[in-house]
Amino acid sequence: MNSMIEAFDKIYHHNDMIRVFFSPGRVNIIGEHIDYNGGLVFPAAISIGTYGAIRSRTDHIIRLYSSQFTLEGIVHTDLSNLSFNQKDGWANYAKGVLDLLKKRGYELPFGFDLYIEGNLPTASGLSSSASLEVLVAYIANELYHLKLSRVDIALLAQEVENDYMGMHCGIMDQLIIACGIKDKALLMNTATLEMETSNATFSQYQWMIMNTNYQRKTTESKYNERVNECSQGLKILKEKYDIKYLCELNLTDLPNIRKMIKDDIIYQRVKHAITEQDRTIQSKEMMTKGDALGFARLLNESHQSLKNDYQVTGYHLDTLVEAALNHGAIGARVTGAGFGGCAIALVENKNVLTLKQQVSQIYKDLTGLDAQFFEVTFENGVHEVK
Ligand code: GLA
Numbered sequence: 001m002n003s004m005i006e007a008f009d010k011i012y013h014h015n016d017m018i019r020v021f022f023s024p025g026r027v028n029i030i031g032e033h034i035d036y037n038g039g040l041v042f043p044a045a046i047s048i049g050t051y052g053a054i055r056s057r058t059d060h061i062i063r064l065y066s067s068q069f070t071l072e073g074i075v076h077t078d079l080s081n082l083s084f085n086q087k088d089g090w091a092n093y094a095k096g097v098l099d100l101l102k103k104r105g106y107e108l109p110f111g112f113d114l115y116i117e118g119n120l121p122t123a124s125g126l127s128s129s130a131s132l133e134v135l136v137a138y139i140a141n142e143l144y145h146l147k148l149s150r151v152d153i154a155l156l157a158q159e160v161e162n163d164y165m166g167m168h169c170g171i172m173d174q175l176i177i178a179c180g181i182k183d184k185a186l187l188m189n190t191a192t193l194e195m196e197t198s199n200a201t202f203s204q205y206q207w208m209i210m211n212t213n214y215q216r217k218t219t220e221s222k223y224n225e226r227v228n229e230c231s232q233g234l235k236i237l238k239e240k241y242d243i244k245y246l247c248e249l250n251l252t253d254l255p256n257i258r259k260m261i262k263d264d265i266i267y268q269r270v271k272h273a274i275t276e277q278d279r280t281i282q283s284k285e286m287m288t289k290g291d292a293l294g295f296a297r298l299l300n301e302s303h304q305s306l307k308n309d310y311q312v313t314g315y316h317l318d319t320l321v322e323a324a325l326n327h328g329a330i331g332a333r334v335t336g337a338g339f340g341g342c343a344i345a346l347v348e349n350k351n352v353l354t355l356k357q358q359v360s361q362i363y364k365d366l367t368g369l370d371a372q373f374f375e376v377t378f379e380n381g382v383h384e385v386k
Pocket of ligand 1: 031033036170171337
């Protein structure tokens, strides 16, 4: 809190009336690439995320600064000029939120100075952008007394990502960042937005997040391509099935689906969605039973499906996951959109240290890159830091 106020002071030369907020990142345990297919997903909000220090102004000026993107400097705009501008970089996420609120008819009577600092690696599958969008939406809700619920905030942030930023993502990231619960994960039905709180740990094991530190530039376009392939599959299947989403179908439908979808790639995408939905349902049972090995098997199957059928992993993620499995992890998989970024592994407590050492070495030898490890706790959703 104090260091945020000091940093704010350095940039804006004020240190009074400042409020500080925290918005977590997220890790998805299982249920990948199905939140835009009406699937069940299993994410948790994590202890690394985005902090925002804010001070209201009396005029309509908006000033935005992020210590993670110092090249942009202080992005200066005002409430009547919120359209997307390439040169504003990261600040577009914040502008997009304000822009959408205005378009929805909310009154934003004054501007603010916002200082952002974060410890989430960006573009790495831990939802740094959703963390920022939800942070700004939550702050605006507090500042302007908009009376939005946490689910409203998530939906608003998703719309910004979809329409203002052009990434056609599902609702998982924004929803878990808005609604996360300490020490728990949430099972989210993305068709109905119903959420169920769940334990997310096994005794004697811990979750480890592993960053490939490999960032692909084409993530957005590849992601949108997958969304598009799924909707092509859905369109074909709707001719016979009375469904709204791919994840309403079951494993037993697959032989028939194979006959209906002639295109191999589209079939593979649909197959991933349906099998991943099944794995997520099973993972809930494994968690309830405390069956770590059974859960780990589902993680491994999920990775294989994302590698072979959905094709969103790639050399760096596959190498990291394989190295972890060969050196003490009982299960491991890509988390988030993929194409680089992070994986998670379930590791017996006593193996954590050696796993890190050995995996670092192997990954460095094979890719020339340094892997990064995070041992996070699961946390509450976005909130004010008092
Ligand atoms: C990104 C998107 C989410 C989700 C994941 C993949 O994080 O923002 O909506 O689709 O990828 O599960």
